Amino acid sequence: MVEPERHDRADAAIRWPDGAGEIAGLIRARNWAATPLGPAEGWPERLLGTVDLILGGGFPMAVLWGPELIQIYNDGYRGLMGTKHPAGLGEAARECWPEAWESNAPIYRRVWAGETLTFPDKLWPVTRNGVPEDAWFTLSYSPLKGDQGAIAGILVTAIETTEHRRAEATLRESEAGFRGFVMASSDVVFRVSPDWSEMRALDGRGFIADTPDPTRDWMKAYIPPDDQAVVHAAIEAAIRSMAPFELEHRVRRVDGSLGWALSRAVPILDVEGKVTEWLGTAKDITARRWEDEAALRASEARFRGFAEASTDVLWIADGRGERLDYLSPAFEQVYGIPREVALADLSVVLDLVHPEDRATFRSAMPRAVAGETVIVHYRVVRPDGSVVHLRDTGFPIRDEAGTVMQVAGVVQDISDIALAGMALEAEKDRFRTLVEGMPQLVWRSSDEGYWTWASPQWCDYTGQSLEAGIAWGWMTAIHPDDRVRTMVAWHAARSQGHLDVEHRVRRAADGAWRWHQTRSLPVRNGPTPKEPQGRIIEWLGTTTDIQELKGLQAQQDTLVAELHHRSRNLLAIVRNLARRSLPASPERSEYDSRLSTLGRVQGFLSRAQAWSVPLRDLVNAELQAVGDGTSERVTIEGPDVTLPGDKVQTVALALHELATNAAKYGAIVQEGARLSVRWRLAGESGAKRLVLEWNESGVAMPEGGPERRGYGSELIERALPYQLGAETWRAFNADGIRCTITLPAEAFGLRETAE
Amino acid sequence: MSGTGLAALRGRRILVAEDEYFIADEIAGALEGAGVEVVGPAATVGEATHLAMVERRLDGAVLDVNLRREMIWPVLDALASRGVPVVLATGYDAGVVPAAYAHLPRCEKPVPAGDILRVLAKQLTAAG
Structure with missing residues (x-):
C-alpha cells in the first residue's frame, strides 16, 4: 500500500463500500470507530478487498476479522443470521453466538492455524421473509491473510443444500413406497402418467379388468359416468399438492357390475424431484360398502321405528328451514292437524301457535339454520280449541365439512310440567300467605345475617322498607347494646347449625325497644362426600316478641327470691322465739345450732342455679x-x-x-x-x-x-x-x-x- | 279438748303417710297415745297406695299431700273407693287440691298433732 492512496481513501471511505445492497448500506452507516476494527478508513487493504468480494458474491459469505472475529457478512448470509441481524454486523462472533461458541471455537482455532475446513449438509435453521425454517448448508471455513501476510481473519462460505436434500429424501420415500406396494399388496396395482391422463399399466387381480398396455381411455372403462367428476377432482387435488391420492369410489368390475374400490396412489419422483409417474393400488371394498349401506339402512329403519313410536314429535327440515322433509306421526296428536298439511306448507304450523308466542316460534328456525341448538317454549291452539304447552328443541345436522345440510328437532308436550309449575306457584302463594299471616317476623338470610328477604310484618313492625331491611339493614332496628351479641350469634350459627339470640327490636309504632327472640335454621341441599350434612343454601328465621314473657320471667325470679328471703326470715324469727321462750340451756344451744343448719341450707338453695x-x-x-x-x-x-x-x-x-x-x-x-x-x-x-x-x-x-x-x-x-x-x-x-x-x-x- | 272427743279413735286402724321422719313420728306417736293402731307410716306415694289397697281393715287416714315431690292423689282414689275417711295435712293452700277432693278436711302445716287427732275423730264419728 502507498501513502497517496490512503489520502484518497479517507474521502472515499464515506461512500465505501459502494453498491445498493442492504448490507452495503448498513456497513456504510455503521460507526466502526466503536468496534475493535476502528474506523473503516484505517482497515487493512486485505479486509477491504475481501468485504468488497463477499458483498458481490452469490453465495452466503462472511468475514470474521481480527482476534475478536468481528463479523461482516453479505446479503446472502443475512438469512443465516436470523434474528441476530442487524446487531450481528460488526459484532464479535463470540458475543453474537454465545450458544454456539463451544462448538465453533475449535473450528476457528484450527482455521487460524491455517487449515481450511468444510462441513457438508449442516442443519442451520434460518429465517426467510421473517419465517423460521430448517435449512441445510455445506459450510467452508478458510483463513484470510492480513496485509502483513499473517492470518488475520476467517472467510465463511455457505452453500445451501436444502433443496438437494429434500429431493433426495422424497426419492428415498417414493422408492420405498414403490417397493412396498409391489411386494406386499394383493390389491390392484396400477401406474399412471404424471398428469393421470394415461394409464400405463393395471393389474386387475380379478377384481377389475387388466390394462396391459398404456391407454388414455381408462376413466371411461373403469369409472361409472356419475362418479367421474368426483374422481377427477381428487386426482387434480393430488397433482396440485403432490400429496398421495386416496379415494373410495365405484368401479366397473370384471363381470360388468359395479363394485367399490379404495384407491391410493403416490407420485414417483426422479432425481431432480420431478414426478415421473403415479404408482397406485386399489382395494376391493365392495363387501364393506354394502355392509355400510345395509347398516345405514338399518340405522334409518331404527330411527323411523323410534320416531314413529315416540309420543314426541320429531321433525327434519331442509338446510334453509323453509320446508319440512320429515314429520313423525305424533305430530297429528300434538298439533291436531294432519302431517301432510304441515309437510306441504310449514306456515300452517305458525298459524296454530298462540299469538303471544309467535315471535318466539319464528325466531327459532333461523337460529338453528345458523348452527345453534335452540330450545323454545310455545303454546299451540289446536283446531278444537284445546291448548298444549310445547318445548321445541331444534338443532343443525351438518355434513363432514361442517355445512348445515338440514335442521332437525324434537317437540315435547310439556303441558303436565307447565301445569305442575303453575301448581308450584300456587304453593308458593300459599306459603307466602302463611308467612305473612303469622305473628312472628319472618326473614330469609345468607350466612352471617345477610338478609335477602323480610316479611311485611318485619317492615310494619320496624317501619323499615324491604330495601332498607335486607342485607345488614335490619341491624339498625336492633338495640345498639344488643348488636354485638347478635353478630356474635350469627358468627357461630354455621358451626352450631342454628341461630338463637335474644335482642331488643325497635317497634316503630311507639318507638319502644321490645325484647325479641330470634331463631333460625339453615336450609341445606343434598349431602356430598365433602359436606355430609349438605351445603347451607340459606337461613330461614323468625323473630318473636318475648317482651311479655321476659316480664313474667322477671316476676317469677322476684317471687322466688322473695320466698327464699321469707323462709330465712322465718327461721330467724323461730330462733328468736325460742330464745325468748326458753331459758338459756345446753338444749337451747343445740336447738339454736340446728336452726342455723337449716338457715345455711336455705342459703345454699337460694343461691343455687x-x-x-x-x-x-x-x-x-x-x-x-x-x-x-x-x-x-x-x-x-x-x-x-x-x-x-x-x-x-x-x-x-x-x-x-x-x-x-x-x-x-x-x-x-x-x-x-x-x-x-x-x-x-x-x-x-x-x-x-x-x-x-x-x-x-x-x-x-x-x-x-x-x-x-x-x-x-x-x-x-x-x-x-x-x-x-x-x-x-x-x-x-x-x-x-x-x-x-x-x-x-x-x-x-x-x-x-x-x- | 275433751277426752271423749278422742275416744272415737280407740282401736281404729289409721293409715299415716308423711315423708318427713320426725313429723311422721310425731303424728304416729300421738295416734298411738290415743289407742290407734298405726298403719305405716308411709314415706312414698307408692308405699301409701300399696297399703291403701292391700290392708284389709282401714278406718281412716292422715295424709301429707306431697310425698317426696309426688302428689298423693292415687292414694286418695284408692281410699275413696273403699269409703275410708281422710284428713289431709298440707303446706299447700286449698287451690292445689283437685275439685273431687276439695271437700276433705285439711290441716294446714305447721299444725300440732293434737289438732289432727281431733279433726280425724270428728270424721270417724260422722262416718259412724
Missing part, C-alpha cells in the same frame, strides 16, 4: 360452723357430686350432728385426733350409690359420751333411711366414731365435670 348443692360445700359449711374446716387434722375428699334440693336438708342435719359431736367430744376438740370425711361412688358403673365415710381416729373416748340415743342418733339411724332410702352404719370404736352413710342413686347427682 340448679336446685342442688355440692356435697363438698355442705361438709365444709358444717365443719366450719363448729370451728374446724381447715384444720390439718381434718381430711375432706371425694368426687364432685351434688345433692338435690329436697334431700339437702336431711343430709346437712346429719352432718351437723356428727360435726357437733366431734366438736364436743371427738376428733375436732381433741388435739392429736384425726377426722377424715371421704365419699366415693360405688356399685355398677360407679354411679349407683354414694358412700360417705365419717372416720374419727386417735380419739380418747370419754366416759358416758357421746350420747348413743338422742336426736342425732335417730336422725342418722332412722330419718336418713326413712326419708332418703339411705343405709347407715355407725360404730363407737375405742379411738373414735365411725359412720357410713350410703345414698341410693336418686338421692344424689353427678356434676358434668365429675366423669
Whole structure:
C-alpha cells in the first residue's frame, strides 16, 4: 500500500463500500470507530478487498476479522443470521453466538492455524421473509491473510443444500413406497402418467379388468359416468399438492357390475424431484360398502321405528328451514292437524301457535339454520280449541365439512310440567300467605345475617322498607347494646347449625325497644362426600316478641327470691322465739345450732342455679360452723357430686350432728385426733350409690359420751333411711366414731365435670 | 279438748303417710297415745297406695299431700273407693287440691298433732 492512496481513501471511505445492497448500506452507516476494527478508513487493504468480494458474491459469505472475529457478512448470509441481524454486523462472533461458541471455537482455532475446513449438509435453521425454517448448508471455513501476510481473519462460505436434500429424501420415500406396494399388496396395482391422463399399466387381480398396455381411455372403462367428476377432482387435488391420492369410489368390475374400490396412489419422483409417474393400488371394498349401506339402512329403519313410536314429535327440515322433509306421526296428536298439511306448507304450523308466542316460534328456525341448538317454549291452539304447552328443541345436522345440510328437532308436550309449575306457584302463594299471616317476623338470610328477604310484618313492625331491611339493614332496628351479641350469634350459627339470640327490636309504632327472640335454621341441599350434612343454601328465621314473657320471667325470679328471703326470715324469727321462750340451756344451744343448719341450707338453695348443692360445700359449711374446716387434722375428699334440693336438708342435719359431736367430744376438740370425711361412688358403673365415710381416729373416748340415743342418733339411724332410702352404719370404736352413710342413686347427682 | 272427743279413735286402724321422719313420728306417736293402731307410716306415694289397697281393715287416714315431690292423689282414689275417711295435712293452700277432693278436711302445716287427732275423730264419728 502507498501513502497517496490512503489520502484518497479517507474521502472515499464515506461512500465505501459502494453498491445498493442492504448490507452495503448498513456497513456504510455503521460507526466502526466503536468496534475493535476502528474506523473503516484505517482497515487493512486485505479486509477491504475481501468485504468488497463477499458483498458481490452469490453465495452466503462472511468475514470474521481480527482476534475478536468481528463479523461482516453479505446479503446472502443475512438469512443465516436470523434474528441476530442487524446487531450481528460488526459484532464479535463470540458475543453474537454465545450458544454456539463451544462448538465453533475449535473450528476457528484450527482455521487460524491455517487449515481450511468444510462441513457438508449442516442443519442451520434460518429465517426467510421473517419465517423460521430448517435449512441445510455445506459450510467452508478458510483463513484470510492480513496485509502483513499473517492470518488475520476467517472467510465463511455457505452453500445451501436444502433443496438437494429434500429431493433426495422424497426419492428415498417414493422408492420405498414403490417397493412396498409391489411386494406386499394383493390389491390392484396400477401406474399412471404424471398428469393421470394415461394409464400405463393395471393389474386387475380379478377384481377389475387388466390394462396391459398404456391407454388414455381408462376413466371411461373403469369409472361409472356419475362418479367421474368426483374422481377427477381428487386426482387434480393430488397433482396440485403432490400429496398421495386416496379415494373410495365405484368401479366397473370384471363381470360388468359395479363394485367399490379404495384407491391410493403416490407420485414417483426422479432425481431432480420431478414426478415421473403415479404408482397406485386399489382395494376391493365392495363387501364393506354394502355392509355400510345395509347398516345405514338399518340405522334409518331404527330411527323411523323410534320416531314413529315416540309420543314426541320429531321433525327434519331442509338446510334453509323453509320446508319440512320429515314429520313423525305424533305430530297429528300434538298439533291436531294432519302431517301432510304441515309437510306441504310449514306456515300452517305458525298459524296454530298462540299469538303471544309467535315471535318466539319464528325466531327459532333461523337460529338453528345458523348452527345453534335452540330450545323454545310455545303454546299451540289446536283446531278444537284445546291448548298444549310445547318445548321445541331444534338443532343443525351438518355434513363432514361442517355445512348445515338440514335442521332437525324434537317437540315435547310439556303441558303436565307447565301445569305442575303453575301448581308450584300456587304453593308458593300459599306459603307466602302463611308467612305473612303469622305473628312472628319472618326473614330469609345468607350466612352471617345477610338478609335477602323480610316479611311485611318485619317492615310494619320496624317501619323499615324491604330495601332498607335486607342485607345488614335490619341491624339498625336492633338495640345498639344488643348488636354485638347478635353478630356474635350469627358468627357461630354455621358451626352450631342454628341461630338463637335474644335482642331488643325497635317497634316503630311507639318507638319502644321490645325484647325479641330470634331463631333460625339453615336450609341445606343434598349431602356430598365433602359436606355430609349438605351445603347451607340459606337461613330461614323468625323473630318473636318475648317482651311479655321476659316480664313474667322477671316476676317469677322476684317471687322466688322473695320466698327464699321469707323462709330465712322465718327461721330467724323461730330462733328468736325460742330464745325468748326458753331459758338459756345446753338444749337451747343445740336447738339454736340446728336452726342455723337449716338457715345455711336455705342459703345454699337460694343461691343455687340448679336446685342442688355440692356435697363438698355442705361438709365444709358444717365443719366450719363448729370451728374446724381447715384444720390439718381434718381430711375432706371425694368426687364432685351434688345433692338435690329436697334431700339437702336431711343430709346437712346429719352432718351437723356428727360435726357437733366431734366438736364436743371427738376428733375436732381433741388435739392429736384425726377426722377424715371421704365419699366415693360405688356399685355398677360407679354411679349407683354414694358412700360417705365419717372416720374419727386417735380419739380418747370419754366416759358416758357421746350420747348413743338422742336426736342425732335417730336422725342418722332412722330419718336418713326413712326419708332418703339411705343405709347407715355407725360404730363407737375405742379411738373414735365411725359412720357410713350410703345414698341410693336418686338421692344424689353427678356434676358434668365429675366423669 | 275433751277426752271423749278422742275416744272415737280407740282401736281404729289409721293409715299415716308423711315423708318427713320426725313429723311422721310425731303424728304416729300421738295416734298411738290415743289407742290407734298405726298403719305405716308411709314415706312414698307408692308405699301409701300399696297399703291403701292391700290392708284389709282401714278406718281412716292422715295424709301429707306431697310425698317426696309426688302428689298423693292415687292414694286418695284408692281410699275413696273403699269409703275410708281422710284428713289431709298440707303446706299447700286449698287451690292445689283437685275439685273431687276439695271437700276433705285439711290441716294446714305447721299444725300440732293434737289438732289432727281431733279433726280425724270428728270424721270417724260422722262416718259412724
